[in-house]
Amino acid sequence: MPEHILPLPPRWEKDLECGWVVFRSGATDIRGYFARPKGGTNLPGLVMAPENLGVIEYRQDVTRRLAKAGYAAVTVDPYSRIGGISPRDFASPEERRIKASLATLDEQFVPDLQAGADWLASQPGVDAGRMGAIGYCSGGGTLYSWVCGRSRNIQAAVVYYGASSVEAAARPDGRPLERIAGAARLQCPILVHHGEADRFVPLDGARAMVEAMKKSGRHVEFQTYPGADHAFHDDSHPQYHAQAAALSWQRTLEFLGRYLSVPSAPAAG
Numbered sequence: 001m002p003e004h005i006l007p008l009p010p011r012w013e014k015d016l017e018c019g020w021v022v023f024r025s026g027a028t029d030i031r032g033y034f035a036r037p038k039g040g041t042n043l044p045g046l047v048m049a050p051e052n053l054g055v056i057e058y059r060q061d062v063t064r065r066l067a068k069a070g071y072a073a074v075t076v077d078p079y080s081r082i083g084g085i086s087p088r089d090f091a092s093p094e095e096r097r098i099k100a101s102l103a104t105l106d107e108q109f110v111p112d113l114q115a116g117a118d119w120l121a122s123q124p125g126v127d128a129g130r131m132g133a134i135g136y137c138s139g140g141g142t143l144y145s146w147v148c149g150r151s152r153n154i155q156a157a158v159v160y161y162g163a164s165s166v167e168a169a170a171r172p173d174g175r176p177l178e179r180i181a182g183a184a185r186l187q188c189p190i191l192v193h194h195g196e197a198d199r200f201v202p203l204d205g206a207r208a209m210v211e212a213m214k215k216s217g218r219h220v221e222f223q224t225y226p227g228a229d230h231a232f233h234d235d236s237h238p239q240y241h242a243q244a245a246a247l248s249w250q251r252t253l254e255f256l257g258r259y260l261s262v263p264s265a266p267a268a269g
Contacts, residue, residue: 010060014038015037015068016064016067017036017037017038018034018060018064020034021034025112025114025115030080031055031084032074032075033077034063034073035067036073036123036126040125044072044126044256045071045117045131046066046073046120046131046132046134047076047116047154048063048073048074048136049113049133049142049143050076050078050136050139051138051234052097052104052139053086054084054086055077055084058236063075074120076109076112078104078112078139086099097170098170101170102171102172105172106142109142110145110150113146114146114150114151114152117131117133117151118153128153130264132259132260134157134159135158136159136233138162141164142162144159144162144209145182147186147188148179148183148184148186148187148216149185151187156190156191156256156260157191158190158192158193159190159191160194160233161193161194163205164178164183164201164205164206165178165179165180166179180208180209180212183209183215184212184216185216189218189221189259190213190219190221191252192206192209192220193223195227196226197227197229199229207222225241225243225244225248228241232245233249
């Protein structure tokens, strides 16, 4: 391989603390990629649920972007139990997605996300009263399950092109999972981004999930992006859509700032 295209080491982020961390979920060690501003105090926290590719370099980069925006952020590795790498034994894209889903069931990943949130809230310099969450693709779908009745400390959530259902073939019981059934139990304000040209997660399914979450009485925002396909925010992906990525990121930071900017009151002594 020519030297000029050899893999590079991680970029030195001199203003950030970043790297891998380990925390407990039940009796299991779970890995996460963590980033925060150096010397930051009283920081809001963000937990990120990645797509079914796992905590790839792009996802680590987004974690660092959040830290540069003033957050302490941790991206939870959904494949911690199998070495931190998504299943490799597949013969087609569909088989890859099915095996990835079977390895990251909501029943397992939701508790891992909550464990990540609890770990993050316990870190020095993090304001435990200002915790948010972001999920992408399959991680966005799991985020729906988490913040619709199962989170303990999330005050705001953002979902990028998350799936409202999981097909029967990707479930161990052979029955589809319909996350919309729990949508009315939404526990916090939520912002949902979706590409109008999404070929993987139907736009109509996203609309139905959004309408169902509105029944919770919580604030629900839905933003769609003309011409944007699935994974439009991923600048390492062929379907990256620069305009949709930039606008959705701006909206994400504005939304999170709206709900997480005011420091929580200190606990009574």
